[in-house]
Amino acid sequence: MPLAKTDTFDNSDKQLADIAKALSHPARIxxxxxxxxxxxxxxxxxxxxxxxxxxxxxxxxxxxxxVNLIKxxxxxxxxxxxxxxxxxxxxxxxxxxLFSTFKCC
Amino acid sequence: MPLAKTDTFDNSDKQLADIAKALSHPARIxxxxxxxxxxxxxxxxxxxxxxxxxxxxxxxxxxxxxVNLIKxxxxxxxxxxxxxxxxxxxxxxxxxxLFSTFKCC
DNA sequence: ATAATATATCGTATATTTACGATAAGCGAT
DNA sequence: ATCGCTTATCGTAAATATACGATATATTAT
Numbered sequence: 001m002p003l004a005k006t007d008t009f010d011n012s013d014k015q016l017a018d019i020a021k022a023l024s025h026p027a028r029i030x031x032x033x034x035x036x037x038x039x040x041x042x043x044x045x046x047x048x049x050x051x052x053x054x055x056x057x058x059x060x061x062x063x064x065x066x067v068n069l070i071k072x073x074x075x076x077x078x079x080x081x082x083x084x085x086x087x088x089x090x091x092x093x094x095x096x097x098l099f100s101t102f103k104c105c
Numbered sequence: 106m107p108l109a110k111t112d113t114f115d116n117s118d119k120q121l122a123d124i125a126k127a128l129s130h131p132a133r134i135x136x137x138x139x140x141x142x143x144x145x146x147x148x149x150x151x152x153x154x155x156x157x158x159x160x161x162x163x164x165x166x167x168x169x170x171x172v173n174l175i176k177x178x179x180x181x182x183x184x185x186x187x188x189x190x191x192x193x194x195x196x197x198x199x200x201x202x203l204f205s206t207f208k209c210c
Numbered sequence: 211a212t213a214a215t216a217t218a219t220c221g222t223a224t225a226t227t228t229a230c231g232a233t234a235a236g237c238g239a240t
Numbered sequence: 241a242t243c244g245c246t247t248a249t250c251g252t253a254a255a256t257a258t259a260c261g262a263t264a265t266a267t268t269a270t
Contacts, residue, residue: 008156009131013138021129025228026114026122029203033118036207043247051113056229058248063227077237077246085209092204098134099197102141104190130258148217161259163218168257182216182267 016094022067027052027060032083035070040082042075121199127172132157132165137188140175145187147180 023029027050034049035041047057061081064070068087072079099105128134132155139154140146152162166186169175173192177184204210 009135013131013134017129017131017134020125024122024126024129026118027228029118029122030114033206044245047247052228053230054247055231055249059228062248074236074247077244079247083207083209085207088204088207088209092200092207092210095197095200095204099193099200101138102188102190102193102197104188104193105197132258149215152217157258158260159217160219160261164258167218179217179266184217 012094016098019067019069019091019094022063022069025060025063027057028064031057031060031064032069032088035081035083040080042078042080044078046081117199121203124172124174124196124199127168127174130165130168132162133169136162136165136169137174137193140186140188145185147183147185149183151186 030050031046034046038045043054043058043061046061047054050057050060052060061070061072065072065081068084069091070081071084072081074080135155136151139151143150148159148163148166151166152159155162155165157165166175166177170177170186173189174196175186176189177186179185
């Protein structure tokens with residue numbers, strides 16, 4: 001974003017757009033699905049399941065953590081990730097709310 | 106996306122990620138709301154309501170059109186845009202389905 | 211024909227994203 | 241103390257995204 005006229009947009013739209021951004025890569029949706037199935041997962045397990053390098057997967061995890069969709073807990077030498085259920089639900093609500101404003105929905 | 110290992114991801118996840126990308130800018134969410142309220146709108150009206158230049162707004166419209174969330178119809182010298190209701194509903198369903206797979210939702 | 215209007219596209223600058231390998235930092239075991 | 245393992249971060253390259261002004265194109269009106 002070169003210039004920041006962006007400040008004039010509605011705040012909740014900015015938040016929703018930001019979460020949409022976090023969901024805008026198939027690897028990250030994949031990661032959410034994995035964490036949902038396994039309840040929790042260390043980085044290495046995610047890396048084994050995603051066809052991307054360790055460092056790239058780590059970046060995707062970081063992005064999901066940035067928007068709070070997942071939580072990471074350090075357990076000795078590893079990090080255990082899991083869904084942040086509260087945020088997942090909040091996100092679901094936010095999308096539901098957006099679509100409910102559309103006449104056709 | 107420098108390299109294209111992306112081909113190994115689930116196809117519907119790739120589609121959903123792509124739509125999420127289209128929703129990942131507040132201006133574009135704003136445009137969807139505007140088109141919903143007014144049923145249809147020419148480019149110029151959208152430009153007047155969005156704090157961005159004409160060319161930038163045109164790009165955002167193009168991105169929304171790329172994923173089929175909106176339709177554009179040329180009407181003489183103008184272009185009239187409206188929501189693609191079928192796609193809006195499909196998108197709603199896709200998100201609903203995604204979130205319904207999460208245990209917490 | 212020409213002028214005015216509307217809008218998409220071009221050219222361009224900057225920022226961000228995505229990807230990777232390499233490195234650093236932390237922990238546990240030896 | 242050192243080694244091995246795990247993972248985050250650094251450095252970097254390439255691709256995309258975002259923004260703008262300028263321009264091209266098409267249509268309507270004069």
